[in-house]
Amino acid sequence: MSNRNIRLTPFRQKVLDLFDPSKSALTVRDIENKLDKFDRITLYRTLKLFTENGILHEIVLPNEKKYAACHEQCSEHGHQHDHLHFHCSNCKNTFCVSTTVVPIELDGFKVQSAELNVFGLCKECN
Numbered sequence: 001m002s003n004r005n006i007r008l009t010p011f012r013q014k015v016l017d018l019f020d021p022s023k024s025a026l027t028v029r030d031i032e033n034k035l036d037k038f039d040r041i042t043l044y045r046t047l048k049l050f051t052e053n054g055i056l057h058e059i060v061l062p063n064e065k066k067y068a069a070c071h072e073q074c075s076e077h078g079h080q081h082d083h084l085h086f087h088c089s090n091c092k093n094t095f096c097v098s099t100t101v102v103p104i105e106l107d108g109f110k111v112q113s114a115e116l117n118v119f120g121l122c123k124e125c126n
Contacts (some may be wrong), residue, residue, distance in 0.1 A: 006053060014045050024093035025066035058092050059085045059094055061117060066094050088122035
């Protein structure tokens, strides 16, 4: 965090710690349920700060948004993800899955980023 010029407060550390053991992405409600005492505005500001600085990335799904930890190549200048997001239709967990993602080239367009969400059954529910 120090290499990103972000002051690590006790609350920010608690939020970061939620993502370390987590195997799947977390909704804001998941995060709120795992925290003891917190100010909701501080939580939203923390999530925004972490997202803007390449610590977390947002996964936008129909009717909800989830957060997952970024890899070290992400920064405040952009997220560099070579993975897809797998959303289990049964347990509702969302996983970042490493895979080969082919760059998208569209005639006449300059693609700056792309998100790939895949829906189905995870290993546990299959």
